[in-house]
Amino acid sequence: MRTSIATVSLSGSLTEKLDAAARAGFDGVELFENDLLASPLTPEDIRARCADLGLRIDLYQPMRDVEAVPEAEFARNLRRARHKFELMRRLGADTVLVCSSVSPQAVDDDALAAEQLARLAGLAAEYGIRVAYEALAWGRHVSTYDHAWRIVETAGHPALGTCLDSFHILSRAFGPADLEGIAAIPGEKIFFLQLADAPLLAMDVLQWSRHYRCFPGQGGFDIAALVRHVLATGYDGPLSLEVFNDVFRQAEAGPTAVDARRSLLLLKEAVGKAILPDPVVPTGVAFAELVTPDAEPLADLLGALGFTRTARHRGKPVALWEQGDARILVNTGSAARRDGTRLAAIGLESPDPAGAARRAEALLAPVLPRRRAPRDVPLDAVAAPDGTELFFCATGRPDLPDWRADFADTNLPPARADIRGIDHLALTQPWHHFDEAALFHRGVLGLDAQESVDVADPYGLMRSRAVTNADGSVRIALTVGAAPTDDTVHAQHIALATDDVVAAARRFRDAGGRLLPVPANYYDDLAARFEFSDGELETYRDLGILYDRDAHGTFRHCYTRTVGRVFFELVQRDGGDGGDGGYRGYGAANAPVRLAAQHTARALTGG
Ligand code: MG
Numbered sequence: 001m002r003t004s005i006a007t008v009s010l011s012g013s014l015t016e017k018l019d020a021a022a023r024a025g026f027d028g029v030e031l032f033e034n035d036l037l038a039s040p041l042t043p044e045d046i047r048a049r050c051a052d053l054g055l056r057i058d059l060y061q062p063m064r065d066v067e068a069v070p071e072a073e074f075a076r077n078l079r080r081a082r083h084k085f086e087l088m089r090r091l092g093a094d095t096v097l098v099c100s101s102v103s104p105q106a107v108d109d110d111a112l113a114a115e116q117l118a119r120l121a122g123l124a125a126e127y128g129i130r131v132a133y134e135a136l137a138w139g140r141h142v143s144t145y146d147h148a149w150r151i152v153e154t155a156g157h158p159a160l161g162t163c164l165d166s167f168h169i170l171s172r173a174f175g176p177a178d179l180e181g182i183a184a185i186p187g188e189k190i191f192f193l194q195l196a197d198a199p200l201l202a203m204d205v206l207q208w209s210r211h212y213r214c215f216p217g218q219g220g221f222d223i224a225a226l227v228r229h230v231l232a233t234g235y236d237g238p239l240s241l242e243v244f245n246d247v248f249r250q251a252e253a254g255p256t257a258v259d260a261r262r263s264l265l266l267l268k269e270a271v272g273k274a275i276l277p278d279p280v281v282p283t284g285v286a287f288a289e290l291v292t293p294d295a296e297p298l299a300d301l302l303g304a305l306g307f308t309r310t311a312r313h314r315g316k317p318v319a320l321w322e323q324g325d326a327r328i329l330v331n332t333g334s335a336a337r338r339d340g341t342r343l344a345a346i347g348l349e350s351p352d353p354a355g356a357a358r359r360a361e362a363l364l365a366p367v368l369p370r371r372r373a374p375r376d377v378p379l380d381a382v383a384a385p386d387g388t389e390l391f392f393c394a395t396g397r398p399d400l401p402d403w404r405a406d407f408a409d410t411n412l413p414p415a416r417a418d419i420r421g422i423d424h425l426a427l428t429q430p431w432h433h434f435d436e437a438a439l440f441h442r443g444v445l446g447l448d449a450q451e452s453v454d455v456a457d458p459y460g461l462m463r464s465r466a467v468t469n470a471d472g473s474v475r476i477a478l479t480v481g482a483a484p485t486d487d488t489v490h491a492q493h494i495a496l497a498t499d500d501v502v503a504a505a506r507r508f509r510d511a512g513g514r515l516l517p518v519p520a521n522y523y524d525d526l527a528a529r530f531e532f533s534d535g536e537l538e539t540y541r542d543l544g545i546l547y548d549r550d551a552h553g554t555f556r557h558c559y560t561r562t563v564g565r566v567f568f569e570l571v572q573r574d575g576g577d578g579g580d581g582g583y584r585g586y587g588a589a590n591a592p593v594r595l596a597a598q599h600t601a602r603a604l605t606g607g
């Protein structure tokens with residue numbers, strides 16, 4: 001099936017939008033009238049440019065407030081339409097979108113609407129153009145797809161069909177039964193299918209549509225179910241994205257177009273119209289790689305946490321630090337000098353590294369060159385939308401390259417055994433790529449995405465969404481900062497799993513480590529919310545340990561000070577009485593306190 005995208009879904013000039021759509025691999029565009037009006041290009045130039053880029057102009061849109069009006073008004077509408085049809089002929093576009101009227105002049109008269117739309121279609125046919133009539137969810141008299149179809153059917157003109165738009169349908173649908181009417185529409189009378197998802201919000205439908213639409217798979221609608229209904233009619237036109245979204249309007253067109261196309265590929269896979277390499281779900285975290293211009297502060301921090309530098313890369317300035325199953329690479333190579341200390345790469349244990357990379361590539365993830373130096377073990381790796389490098393690893397598998405072969409042991413004995421492994425990794429997303437990141441980790445890596453949570457920060461709002469595998473051995477928390485420019489405040493972190501957070505925190509502090517202090521008010525509130533044994537709360541207060549509980553168990557956690565953009569968290573998850581694996585969250589209830597404490601610490605240290 002062909003894929004298309006409305007120019008309104010991308011930012012920039014028309015030229016930039018067309019380039020971005022073509023580069024991401026779309027077959028066509030819906031040309032939005034305002035983009036044409038604002039462009040210095042003539043219609044002939046636009047037509048030639050689209051042809052050069054291999055893009056078809058699948059739809060010209062929109063024409064508004066046409067039907068069910070007094071005759072004198074309709075005559076003016078036909079004159080307006082003639083202008084548009086002439087323009088469309090110059091563009092080489094053969095389908096026009098007509099939205100159901102919102103005009104106060106329109107009357108509630110289906111017969112009149114059908115008669116006038118038939119006359120419009122008659123005029124369009126003279127230009128070789130088809131009219132696709134769409135019910136806006138806020139249309140004055142026609143607001144549902146089945147109503148629009150009844151009018152099209154009554155009109156009975158071959159150049160008149162309907163346009164189905166997933167947002168307008170699903171924003172008004174209350175259950176699967178609301179989609180059954182689609183089966184009554186012959187596929188050849190569905191002239192166009194527009195797709196947009198949206199988060200489930202209780203708000204005015206017009207505002208919801210204009211500002212919050214998102215790409216399929218990024219919101220709460222079941223787009224795949226709707227597309228299956230439409231395909232069952234025999235519809236064979238394009239799947240086209242029409243997304244109005246405040247964030248995309250400001251984000252760069254190129255990455256947005258890639259995000260858009262990835263969402264359509266996943267949708268096509270879901271409805272059986274594309275065969276992609278199967279997802280290969282990661283089974284653990286092999287390593288987290290920090291790059292830093294100065295190894296010293298990280299070495300101090302890791303040493304105090306009880307890590308040992310167990311190995312050194314044979315050809316590069318990279319050290320491997322280990323404790324339990326937690327493995328952290330500290331890279332002081334040239335890349336580090338640019339951006340300061342940050343979490344640059346994650347090694348994911350994969351049952352089939354090459355297969356994982358193939359799926360990622362099929363879903364438009366940039367494939368990274370296999371590691372460079374002649375000695376380096378070749379590893380499959382791709383870049384996530386935020387630039388984090390994801391390496392697909394097969395640690396200890398004799399049949400596959402093992403990344404550890406690049407490292408020479410230091411033969412230093414393990415220092416402590418406080419840490420069991422990596423509990424989770426928290427990655428800060430560029431503010432306009434949050435939804436894309438969740439879809440990427442879900443669609444490309446096969447992880448499950450949990451609900452998005454909003455967390456109050458003293459200077460804004462932070463959103464966070466976790467993606468995990470089934471047994472929780474891979475947990476990645478995707479967060480987005482309060483403001484577009486503010487991605488240094490919301491640092492990345494590595495959470496380390498321990499069975500005794502009190503002992504681990506004490507030993508960290510005794511070894512010279514600095515824990516993030518937490519205000520006394522927090523503990524006064526905890527005392528009111530939960531019951532603690534004698535002295536327990538005082539211990540938490542002393543060490544800055546935060547506490548939470550859910551239906552599955554308890555969560556105790558504390559934080560180190562931040563180095564560059566990175567800090568560590570010590571995490572103890574305990575099971576409830578049910579023994580169902582323990583606490584499942586990430587301490588979101590405590591996040592505002594933690595964020596405020598980090599702001600205070602930054603203010604005190606001036607960094
Ligand atoms: Mg639409």
Ligand code: MG
Pocket residue numbers: 424426477493495569586
């Ligand atoms: Mg955390």
